[in-house]
Amino acid sequence: MLSVQQTFHTSHFPNFEFLTNTFPELFRLASEMEYYYSQDHSCALLKARLFAEVWCYRAAEYVNIKLTGDSELSHKITQLKQSLLLPDYMIDELNLIREYANHGVHVSQVHRGALNSVVSVSKAQVKMVHKSVFELAHFLSFQLANEKNEPVMWQEPILVDTVCNVSLALNDNPDANLALAKQAYFQLSSIKKTSKIIQQPSNKKAYNQLSKIDLAYWIERAHTLKALGTWQLYAQAFEHKFLVESQTMNAQYCYKQAIKECRTGESHFLYANFLSATGEMQRAWTLAEESAKRGYHQAIVALQKKYYKSDISKYNYWVEQGIKYKEINSFTVYAANKLELWLIDKENDLAKKRARTALITAQATQAPGSHYLKAFCDYFGYWGKQPKKECVNALIKAYKNLPLTIHYQTRLFNILKNHSNHRKLAIEMGCLAIKLGTCKQSQPQLKFDLAMQIRDELAGSGHVKSSFMLKTLIKESANQGCEKAIQFLKLPIGKALIRDNSIVGHISTFKQPNRKKQKVAKKQAKKARKK
Known part of the structure; x- marks a missing residue:
């Protein structure tokens, strides 16, 4: 059994604090996973996989299943799936963690005999793993263990102590260098958005100097150390005029290099936004589709908004792609579409079953707007229930959370x-x-x-x-x-x-x-x- 250590790494956003008393070993693994979030992707993925292993045993205890002691994680997931006692989306979260953790690090030998560790999972995928771990922890604590604490929303972890990041960066850690470069970039972005501050002469000079030197220094180090994601950060910095472009290094060139190494579709979507701002709409939508095919959520939502009035078949296709890649709003849209089909033909039992299944899935994934659909069904007394006219207040409270395409x-x-x-x-x-x-x-x-x-x-x-x-x-x-x-x-x-x-x-x-x-x-x- 994993031993519980006394020291924990802290971040600005305590995502897993609700695990402290009931599941201390899971809290330790989660806090260590967040500690490595911006410093070392492979270590963060290792902690996430260990979390999934321990979670399987804890969940099995609550549903009265005895797992094989020395089995692999895939076998544990299969046993939990075959028991039919856990929802499918929990099994999907476990499989996502297992898959990304397996691809998280590979070792290759160069021609001189040295061994190089290559992280093949991007920051966006590491973020998805962290969200999956949070969903597992949330389900275990509030659904299985019936904890009474107030549920929290996941927020991207930011370490309190940035000195450690600097120390690792100076010791040639590529992820730490990239994290410091991103920190400088986000500081510049936040100052640029506050236009009232920039208009003051004293602050204008500070804006021109603040973090630009830091950004140039850390991003150059990260690029030299071949950190994954430097081309994209270079492109964004050039696009927002945080770095000075040259004939060879500019936003267009960096975006083209970024999409060559991008697997998640994020660079494709950012490049599409850049092209749309310059008026190249056809190329922009082509890149947006490439981004959506790779499962990037913002691209999928953008394509849904594009087609929901003009082309219903393409709109339904991108809704299904949103379900496939677990884009949270797509679950609400899909449930609303199935419910509408059943309301048109209430004698169709198959349509009724599909609508109810889609609604249950949307509620289970806590999709925005799912509370509105539930209140709508309760108001009219669907699924064999008594009509509840008092649910009108719940409808008024929840309708603003519905996606725009509904x-x-x-x-x-x-x-x-x-x-x-x-x-x-x-x-x-x-x-x-x-x-x-x-x-x-x-x-x-x-x-x-x-x-x-x-x-x-x-x-x-x-x-x-x-x-x-x-x-x-x-x-x-x-x-x-x-x-x-x-x-x-x-x-x-x-x-x-x-x-x-x-x-x-x-x-x-x-x-x-x-x-x-x-x-x-x-x-x-x-x-x-x-x-």
């Missing part, structure tokens, strides 16, 4: 229109639904229902904020064939509403800033500072 506005409006205390939000959702125009067939009825909500709000408060005029909505709804709108206009109350001139709409316009005046003001301010 069209929830129409269904949320149809729920909120039955709750008078949420009428303002119902009007907002109705206006958004009409603007999106996702379902042409339901537009006439939607416009009439929105008009009635606006009328009721006017009667109650005397004013209402809406993107559409009340009378226009009723007339357009009737012209498009809504039977309720046609009948309403024939009634005395409808005729009186159309003739009522007291209902007045005001269009709010936002004045564009006068660019010429702004330029003159800036020039005058510069002259004043020089004096």
Whole structure:
């Protein structure tokens, strides 16, 4: 059994502090893994693998399984999988740790006989391993052990003591040199974003000097030591003008070199963003697809946003790719799509089973917006449950977490229109639904229902904020064939509403800033500072 040491390495973000009392041996391994996060990838992966080994035994105790004592990690994972007592996504996290740890370090012999250790896993993949370890720890502590502590969110570890990094860097540790170069780069990036500070003359000089020398020094050392990721950092530094470009070394050249060694797709996506900023959109989207094929999450999300209106087949393909590569928002999108297919054809038992399975998976992975889908199903009493109308508050609380590619506005409006205390939000959702125009067939009825909500709000408060005029909505709804709108206009109350001139709409316009005046003001301010 692993012995528990008394000293622990600390970081700014205590991701695994909840393991301290119940699982001290796992806490020790996790803290050591975070200690090596930016210093030595191979050591960090070794600690992650050891964590997975110990986790298998601890999880097996809670589900009453006896694992083979001397079996390999792959055998332990197989035994846990065959027991059917742990969710599939936990098995996937274990396999990810095992795979990346196996590829984490290789030893090769050069022609002079010296042995070189080569890390074949990038920083992005090490980050994925750390997240997987966190998911394992979270599941063990809060699901199996039923701990009462408040769950925490994973944050990238940053060591408190940077002196150790400097010492390792000066001793020719490539990862430590690269970590210090990245630290200087992020300092420059944070200062550049705070434009108010840069505008002050005293701070402008500090900005021009701060960390640029450090960045140039450490990145050159890291590049000389052949640290993986220096080409990408060079490209980013050149792109943001933190380093001075030359004829041979510039952002374009460095990005081209970076994508040759990139396996995760991160460099491809950064290069795509660089090209899109220069107007080369076709090349940018080609690189974005290359990045997504390698499983880079931001590229997958970007392609989903690109195709969700224009090409439904490609959109569904990239959603499935998001599930394959465990992009967290894709689980919510996939569940919402399956739920929508079932709501269209409720007699289809297979569609119902797929929708429920997708929803359970989204909840298990804690995907953003999954709470909204669960509250939606609870509100109507799906899956054989009693309807819970009080879930409307949960819907209002969670709808903002939904991915942008999910069209929830129409269904949320149809729920909120039955709750008078949420009428303002119902009007907002109705206006958004009409603007999106996702379902042409339901537009006439939607416009009439929105008009009635606006009328009721006017009667109650005397004013209402809406993107559409009340009378226009009723007339357009009737012209498009809504039977309720046609009948309403024939009634005395409808005729009186159309003739009522007291209902007045005001269009709010936002004045564009006068660019010429702004330029003159800036020039005058510069002259004043020089004096």
